[in-house]
Amino acid sequence: MTEWSILWDAREVFSNGLIATVQLFVLSTLCAFVLGCALVYQLEHGNRLSRALRLLINLMRTLPFLILAYLLYYGLPPLGLRLSAWSAGLLALIVYHAAYFAEILRGSRLVMPEGYVEAAKAHGFTPLRLYLRIILPTLVIKTRPLLGNQLIIALKDTAFLTIITVQELTAAANSVQSTYFIPTQAFVVVIVLYWLISICLELALKRAARFGAKRGFDYV
Amino acid sequence: MSEHTHASDVPAVSIKKMSKSFGDIEVLRDIDLVVNKGEVVSVLGSSGSGKSTMLRCINWLEEPDRGTIHIAGQRIGVNEHAGRKMTGKELATVRAKTGMVFQGFNLWPHLSVIQNVMEAPIYVKGMPKEQARAIAIELLEKVGLADKHNAFPFTLSGGQKQRVAIARALAMSPEVILFDEPTSALDPERVGEVLTVMKNLSAEGYTMIVVTHEMEFARAVSDQVVFLEKGLIIEKAPPAQFFTNPKTERVRKFLEISA
Numbered sequence: 001m002t003e004w005s006i007l008w009d010a011r012e013v014f015s016n017g018l019i020a021t022v023q024l025f026v027l028s029t030l031c032a033f034v035l036g037c038a039l040v041y042q043l044e045h046g047n048r049l050s051r052a053l054r055l056l057i058n059l060m061r062t063l064p065f066l067i068l069a070y071l072l073y074y075g076l077p078p079l080g081l082r083l084s085a086w087s088a089g090l091l092a093l094i095v096y097h098a099a100y101f102a103e104i105l106r107g108s109r110l111v112m113p114e115g116y117v118e119a120a121k122a123h124g125f126t127p128l129r130l131y132l133r134i135i136l137p138t139l140v141i142k143t144r145p146l147l148g149n150q151l152i153i154a155l156k157d158t159a160f161l162t163i164i165t166v167q168e169l170t171a172a173a174n175s176v177q178s179t180y181f182i183p184t185q186a187f188v189v190v191i192v193l194y195w196l197i198s199i200c201l202e203l204a205l206k207r208a209a210r211f212g213a214k215r216g217f218d219y220v
Numbered sequence: 221m222s223e224h225t226h227a228s229d230v231p232a233v234s235i236k237k238m239s240k241s242f243g244d245i246e247v248l249r250d251i252d253l254v255v256n257k258g259e260v261v262s263v264l265g266s267s268g269s270g271k272s273t274m275l276r277c278i279n280w281l282e283e284p285d286r287g288t289i290h291i292a293g294q295r296i297g298v299n300e301h302a303g304r305k306m307t308g309k310e311l312a313t314v315r316a317k318t319g320m321v322f323q324g325f326n327l328w329p330h331l332s333v334i335q336n337v338m339e340a341p342i343y344v345k346g347m348p349k350e351q352a353r354a355i356a357i358e359l360l361e362k363v364g365l366a367d368k369h370n371a372f373p374f375t376l377s378g379g380q381k382q383r384v385a386i387a388r389a390l391a392m393s394p395e396v397i398l399f400d401e402p403t404s405a406l407d408p409e410r411v412g413e414v415l416t417v418m419k420n421l422s423a424e425g426y427t428m429i430v431v432t433h434e435m436e437f438a439r440a441v442s443d444q445v446v447f448l449e450k451g452l453i454i455e456k457a458p459p460a461q462f463f464t465n466p467k468t469e470r471v472r473k474f475l476e477i478s479a
Contacts, residue, residue, distance in 0.1 A: 115326035119385075122279050123340040123392060124316025127308040133343055137330045215330050216374025 003182045007189055010176045017172025018193055024086075024158045024168060025197070028093035029151055035094060036101025040139075041131045043106060057106075060099030066160050068092045073164040089161035089168075097154045104146045108139045141212040148205040152198055159194075169193060230293040232257045232396045232427040233278060238287030240273055240451075247273045249451045251287065255396065255444075258425045262438035262459075265448035266474065271431040274448065275398050278429070279318045280311055291317045292395040316344050319389025319397040323404045325381040327373040327388070334360065334369040337387045345392065352391070359387040363417050379410030386417055390426075397421070399430040435478050439463050447471050 007014075039057065043050045060068070073088035083091065112135065120134045140147065162171040169190050177186035233255040240248040247270045255261050263271045276282040278289055280297045289296050296314045299306050306314070327336050337356035341347040347355075360366055363383040373381055382402055389397050399418070403411040415437050422428060422441045432438060438445055438459060445462040447455040447470075455462065455471045466472045 113326075115322060115324050116328055118281055119320070119322060119326035119328070119388075120340075121281060121312075122315060122318065122320035122398075123388070124312045124314075124344040125340070126312040126344075129312075129343050133339065134328055138328070141330055215372045217329070 003180075003185050006180050006182060007176065007185055010180075013172045013176055014169070014189060014193070017167060017169040017190075020086075020167055021155075021158050021169040021193075022197065024090060024093065024161070024166070025155050028090055028158075029097065029154050031094045032097035032154070033101050033147075035098035036105060037136055039098065039102035040105045040109060040136075041128070043102070044109075044127070044131065044135075057099045057102050060096055061103060063096075065092065065096050065157050066163065068096055069160055069164050085161070085165045089158075089164055089166040092161075093154060093157060096157070097150065100150050100153075101147065104143050104150060105136075105139045108143045109135065112138060112142075141215065141217050144205065144208050144212055148201065148208075151201055151205075155194065155197060155201070230257075231255055231290070232259070232292055233429065234288075234290040235278070236288045238274075238277060238284045238289060240270075240277055240282060240284045247451050248277065248284070251451075251453060253446065253453065253456075255427060255429060257395070257427050259443040260422045260426075260428045260430065260441050261444045261446060262442040263429065263431045263446045263448060264433070264435075264438060264474070269448040270451040271448050272400050275320075275400050275429060275431050278396075278398060279315050279320060281320075312344070316340075316392060317395045319392055319394035321382065321385045321389050321397065321399045321402045323401040325373075325378070325385050325405070327381055327384055329373050331372075332369065333365065333371050333373070333376070333384050336373070336384055337391050340388065341391050355391055356387070359390050360384070362390075362420075363387045364413070377410060378406045379413045382406065382410075382414045383417055386414075386421070390421075396427040396429060399428060399432070401431050401433065403432070403434060433478075435463075435475075447474070 039053055042053055069089060069092040072083060072092050073085060076083060076088070116134055116138060117130065120130045125134065158168055159170040161168055162174060165171070173186040173190040177183040231254045233253070235251055235253040238248060238251040239246065251274060253261070263274065265271050273282055277284045278291070278296075280289075283297065288298075291314055294314055294317070297306055297311065298304070299310055328339065331339060334353065334356050337359055338349070338352040341352040341355060342349055357366070357369070360369060363386055365380060365383055365387070368376065368380065368384075373384070376384065386402075402418070403414050406414060411434070415434060418428070418430070418437070419441055430437070430442075442459045445457060445459050446453055447462070449470055455466060455468050457467070462471070463475065466475060
């Protein structure tokens with residue numbers, strides 16, 4: 001039996017890992033993006049809650065992701081809250097990347113021409129409508145390259161979750177390599193799979209760039 | 221000058237004792253102004269005299285320090301029943317009664333021309349999309365941009381952008397349209413196309429307050445001309461009187477220089 005045929009026989013382990021990674025990635029980035037957008041909306045108000053959220057965002061940005069995952073998985077049970085590895089991992093991804101999404105959008109908000117906002121206010125937009133219809137779409141189009149980067153970082157961060165026993169793609173490779181002692185081939189397979197997901201992301205982002213370019217936003 | 225004045229006791233805009241400071245600098249002092257429905261008021265004055273600030277206070281883009289402003293009888297900025305400042309939502313409701321055209325156009329760049337015009341009627345007034353589209357098509361035709369529905373703002377000239385901005389303001393059927401130096405950012409060739417649209421609006425009886433440096437426009441179209449100097453209205457008169465027989469030496473000098 002060759003090493004590659006061992007890997008082929010273990011394809012179910014890899015495909016299960018791949019599905020788990022894709023699920024974690026899609027669910028976490030969707031939730032993180034929505035949460036990030038909500039955070040930026042709250043920051044618009046400039047009140048006490050905004051200041052507290054700003055502090056929280058900064059805290060997340062200065063925390064290594066793995067520490068947060070450890071904290072949610074191992075640190076919460078002594079406080080009476082036990083999450084499954086999958087839930088803890090998902091929550092860690094959401095909270096951590098929401099902070100980054102918020103920071104990306106906030107940075108762009110700081111340099112957004114105020115005239116667009118004033119025009120919407122002058123036409124009677126409520127604060128929420130103004131945010132959802134005018135501010136947020138402009139920010140998202142403007143920050144597409146940064147958001148794209150963040151998505152790829154989020155994808156790669158799912159691999160950390162193997163350490164808290166989430167059975168995702170890296171865990172699948174680890175399991176195969178430790179069973180059959182073929183580390184190189186097992187990890188090459190997952191590298192290719194991560195790479196394929198990233199390529200799909202890149203293609204989607206390029207399509208999004210055309211959307212922005214059609215509207216006169218600078219980059220393509 | 222508008223051909224017909226709407227008969228109504230409630231003015232489109234009523235400003236009483238409005239003052240505004242930025243830090244130690246008092247930019248508006250005890251402004252009193254009544255604009256009746258169907259009237260066109262031109263606001264003149266040198267740069268820094270407070271013209272734009274006055275306009276921006278009317279729809280509360282700038283919050284005045286003192287005084288009251290009523291739009292079609294409703295006070296803006298303060299909820300008189302509750303005795304407190306208006307919430308964002310309440311303010312939006314009153315602002316929806318006004319339209320504003322900016323010097324820098326401020327079209328929303330991610331939306332096409334027709335979407336720019338439809339956006340507020342749909343998302344502020346709750347108008348059905350098809351109705352908003354029909355109104356937008358009609359208004360774009362009125363401002364001479366029937367062929368630009370699907371263009372995006374970055375592809376338009378300054379004059380075209382400003383005409384879209386006017387159509388966008390009209391789409392809300394406002395009680396008053398505020399024009400903040402609508403031609404100042406345009407080259408001389410484009411100024412004419414915007415002024416023509418504004419003259420047509422005046423002839424149709426729209427209520428307009430126009431901050432401008434276009435003397436000919438102010439003379440031909442206005443019902444009242446207001447002159448601001450250091451935050452004070454120092455002269456307020458019909459254009460015939462304002463341009464031919466100004467009361468103050470300051471206005472006389474201003475007109476001489478502008479001639």
